[in-house]
Amino acid sequence: MSTEATPDPYADPLCFGQRMQILRERRGMSRTVLSGLLGMSPSWVKRIENGQLQPPGIDMVLRIAEALRVGNLADLTGRPDMRVDLFVGPGHPRLGAVRAAVDALPLGADREAPSIAHLRARLAKAWKARHEAPNHRDVVGGLLPDLIRDATLAVQQAQDPVAWREAQAVTSEVYSLAQFFIAYQPDASLLWRVAERGMLTAQQSGDPHTIGVSAWLLAQAHRDTGPAHFDAADAVTMDALRYLAPLLPDASHEVLAVAGALTFEAGYTAARRGEHGTAWRHWDAARAMAERLPADYYHPVSSFSRAVMGAHAVTIAVELHAGPESVRQATRADATAIPSRPRRARHHVEEARGYRLDGQRDAALATLERAYAVAPETIKYNGYARSIVLEGTESKSAPRRRRATELAGRIGLLAA
Known part of the structure; x- marks a missing residue:
């Protein structure tokens, strides 16, 4: 094996910080980027990785797992008793x-x-x-x-x-x-x-509409694979938008909607990168496209519509790790205007992420309970929801712990 190859975190017993560094480097992520996603300093990340600081508590461990898109907590902690899938739901x-x-x-x-x-x-x-x-x-x-x-x-x-x-x-x-x-x-x-x-x-x-829909989904597949694939997600998105651009002045509602959905996806990826101005600029452009659609129009695949733009604003704020702004956007968004059950439940998950970022953990759990009531299978397969619930089961607050444990049981998170 080359001495320059990334080590295998399972080859020898490793401390938390070493595992964190290996998984960060596998993602192609710098300490500066990770620290920004965590709201900490690059020196804090370095000291954790070098073992100069003790491993953080469960709250920060889950935030690190989220930032690194760690599928299973055991990959990060090295503890077999924490083999909890986060970003991959049950089959x-x-x-x-x-x-x-x-x-x-x-x-x-x-x-x-x-x-x-x-x-x-x-x-x-x-x-x-x-x-x-x-x-x-x-x-x-x-x-x-x-x-x-x-x-x-x-x-x-x-x-x-x-x-x-x-x-x-x-x-x-x-x-x-x-x-x-x-x-x-x-x-x-x-x-x-x-x-x-x-x-x-x-x-x-x-067919332009069909091509746009497939590009929209392919871009998501790239983006959700991790930071190393953000450029590929952007390439797919921008190629599709350039292809659709000549059609937009006289576009059908379907073509305009899928172009709006792609425009928002560009903002979503920018937010994942921490690019505030670019993310909100794309959101503004997508909102302008939504305003060209009838008030009651709802795209059957992407859910793009006027109604969903409030939910999209919550997502941008959450991905930028802006807790207060996430909550502000959540209070402005009208979840009842979203006719799709899974999309409405997904919006509640994003709201819960915002409340969590803002330190309102009880509000986060209450919002996830609303998501479960709307579409149980959405929360069951959503990694962010699963991490918030798992965090609640470790809370020092007995009422919060009971509430989270009950929800964890319902979504199968604590099943044997």
């Missing part, structure tokens, strides 16, 4: 069936593919279930396998170029739906296969 019971449909090679099918109209109707039903069902993953996971197989079959049996492109567009949207289902589950390679197939079929369809 859904329907994950295996969805994986099998994605991995299948349907050659020589002995049946006729459904019509494009029939596939679109089923897809619309699936999107409706995703937005309205509290157990949206369960419902969507049950519909996806047949949708994937039938859309693939429609592409194979297309009789002319127009029908082939239409089938590719439907297939791309099926993969977009599948990416929502697979996200935050323990199969990163499956997520990437789905994201890349969604982009490929979108390009083959030649």
